[in-house]
Amino acid sequence: MKFVILLLHIVIPTLLIKNVDSNSTVVNKIKAMYVLGDSTVDCGENTLFFPFLLHNLSLHPCDGPPSSILPHLLAKKIGLPYPIPFYSQNGSAKVLLRGVNLGSTGATILSSPTNPVLQSLNQQLRQAYEIFQLLQLELGQETANDFIKSSTIFYISFGKDDYIDLFHSNPTKTRKTNAENLSQLLVDQMTNAIQYLYGSNVRKFLLMGVPPLGCTPRFMHSTNDSIRDDDRGGDGVICADDINNYVLEYNAFLEQRIVRLNMELVDAQLIFCDTYRAIREIINNPYLYGIENVKSACCGTGTETAIRGCMSLNMACEDPSTYVWWDLFNPGRRVSSLIADSAWSGEQLSDICRPTTVQKFLSLS
Numbered sequence: 475m476k477f478v479i480l481l482l483h484i485v486i487p488t489l490l491i492k493n494v495d496s497n498s499t500v501v502n503k504i505k506a507m508y509v510l511g512d513s514t515v516d517c518g519e520n521t522l523f524f525p526f527l528l529h530n531l532s533l534h535p536c537d538g539p540p541s542s543i544l545p546h547l548l549a550k551k552i553g554l555p556y557p558i559p560f561y562s563q564n565g566s567a568k569v570l571l572r573g574v575n576l577g578s579t580g581a582t583i584l585s586s587p588t589n590p591v592l593q594s595l596n597q598q599l600r601q602a603y604e605i606f607q608l609l610q611l612e613l614g615q616e617t618a619n620d621f622i623k624s625s626t627i628f629y630i631s632f633g634k635d636d637y638i639d640l641f642h643s644n645p646t647k648t649r650k651t652n653a654e655n656l657s658q659l660l661v662d663q664m665t666n667a668i669q670y671l672y673g674s675n676v677r678k679f680l681l682m683g684v685p686p687l688g689c690t691p692r693f694m695h696s697t698n699d700s701i702r703d704d705d706r707g708g709d710g711v712i713c714a715d716d717i718n719n720y721v722l723e724y725n726a727f728l729e730q731r732i733v734r735l736n737m738e739l740v741d742a743q744l745i746f747c748d749t750y751r752a753i754r755e756i757i758n759n760p761y762l763y764g765i766e767n768v769k770s771a772c773c774g775t776g777t778e779t780a781i782r783g784c785m786s787l788n789m790a791c792e793d794p795s796t797y798v799w800w801d802l803f804n805p806g807r808r809v810s811s812l813i814a815d816s817a818w819s820g821e822q823l824s825d826i827c828r829p830t831t832v833q834k835f836l837s838l839s
Contacts (some may be wrong), residue, residue, distance in 0.1 A: 504627050504678070504836055506573035507549045508605070509557050510598045510667075511631035513804065514682065514749075515545050515577030520559040521593075532783025534773060534790075535579060537800040537807040544682075544749075545629045547814035548832060549573070552627075560601055567612035571621070576601045582636045583660045595632055595667055606674050622675040627836070630667070631682035633660055633724055638803060641693060641717050650716070657724040665731050672739050679744040680832065681732060683725040685805065686750050688714035689757055691771040692802040713757075718750075725750055729828070745835050747827040752813045753805060755823055757798060763812055763822070766796040773801050 509515050517536035536543055546556055557573035580586075581593040609618035640652055668679060687693055693714045729746045736744050757768045772791040773784035783801040784790065791797060800806040805813075816823035820831045827835070 503624055504552060504554065505621070505625040506571055507545065507552065507554050507557050507627050507629055508573055508602065509545045509575040509577050509629045509631075510595070510602070511545075511577035511629070511682075512581040512633075512635040513579040514631045514634055514685075515543065515575065515629070516540075516559075516579045516581075517543065518579050520561055520575055520577060521579040532773070532785075532801040532804075534784040534787055535801060535804050537772065537794045537804075537810075542807045542810060544810045544814055544817075545575070545577075545631070547810060548629070548680075548817060551814065551818045551832070552836065565608055567609060570605055570609055573626075574605060577631070580635055581632070582639065583632045583663045584636060586639065592635075595663060599667055599670060602671065603674070619675045623677050626676065627678040627680055628671060628676050629680045629682070630664070632664065633684040633721075633728075634687065634803070636660060637684060637687055637717070637721060637724075641687070653720040657720060657727050660724060661727040661731055664728060665735070668735060668744070669739075672742055677742050678835075679742070680827075680835075681728065681744060681746050683728065683746065683748045683750050684721045685753050686713060686718050686757070687721055687803070688716070688718035689753065689768075689798075690803045691769065691774065691799050693717050694769055721750060743835065743838055745827050745830060745832070747813075747817050747832075749813060749826075752816060752823045752826050753798065753809065756809060756812065760798070764796070764808065765798055767791075768798045770797065771799050771801050772797040772806060 513535060517540040518533075519540055540546060541550075541556055549555070549557060555572045557575040558569060560574055560576045563569045563574060576598040578593040578598070581595070581598065583595045585594040585596070586592045606618070606622065609621065612618075613621070636656070637653075640656065644652065664681075668681075671679070694712065725748065729748075732744045732746045735742065756763050756765060760766065760768050771783065772794045773787070773789050775782045775785075775789065794800060794806045795808040797806050798809055812822050813826065815821055816826045818832050820826070
């Protein structure tokens with residue numbers, strides 16, 4: 475597995491997305507971002523009955539307003555408006571043309587057998603289809619298809635809550651067996667989703683990896699037993715290497731598949747952004763990035779504030795910007811901002827998005 479990951483880091487950055495001219499003038503034709511995903515893209519505003527679900531054990535999963543999470547930070551850098559939550563839009567073309575966030579806290583790639591109220595990837599794909607249909611009805615099929623093909627980018631971030639469900643609810647032996655089969659299955663489903671959207675004229679895809687869940691306050695190790703040196707971050711923080719290994723496997727499979735799809739899908743342009751690598755770099759070298767606490771939740775209770783998430787904002791630490799983690803599973807605004815800057819231009823944390831930065835990606839014809 476280590477060899478595969480090393481090979482990806484060596485080979486993939488050298489690959490070029492089709493039709494790249496390094497001297498071409500940067501022309502941003504993107505007019506709207508559409509977001510699909512889980513708790514990495516939604517603060518609960520797009521999740522029906524969110525206060526009653528408490529899937530991530532927190533009533534306040536975001537450090538600040540929804541505009542502070544990663545997809546919205548990147549939309550701002552692109553010069554796009556805030557993608558309106560799906561359940562807040564009125565179905566008019568004027569609203570839909572500005573971009574829509576279909577993401578939902580707790581959403582999973584696979585349908586959840588334990589909580590059918592939570593969304594799945596397929597449900598969000600059906601919502602995307604509804605948007606395509608509405609645009610075709612209001613704009614005409616040719617105009618709508620041209621808009622989708624040339625003026626949109628689809629930001630897709632799934633997998634986090636699939637693994638949280640697995641590792642949070644199953645016994646160790648059972649979850650190990652399930653996790654071994656899960657990564658390939660999840661990537662196959664993600665591939666099907668990309669191919670479906672491609673068949674609906676989507677051509678630009680920004681796909682996010684799963685963050686290092688083994689380093690989150692909820693899953694972090696509390697002992698030194700059987701921990702490798704490379705699983706120690708700043709201040710000697712120890713991550714759950716078994717969980718991180720499965721996340722790494724998923725990310726590697728997804729990136730490999732993206733490379734293949736870039737070659738197979740005519741005119742499609744896909745990039746992979748490695749949030750795992752970015753957050754691990756921050757955890758390993760926190761003081762370089764103005765971070766002081768890498769293992770506790772800013773807003774939580776219990777040992778290392780890792781037992782239960784935010785029931786009230788009054789529980790939050792005094793300065794969230796000095797923490798990696800806002801609550802049990804979600805990074806804070808400071809970390810999201812660092813990742814957004816790095817994904818956009820390659821500054822701060824280089825080679826986070828591969829094979830190129832988001833800024834260069836959008837300049838491609």
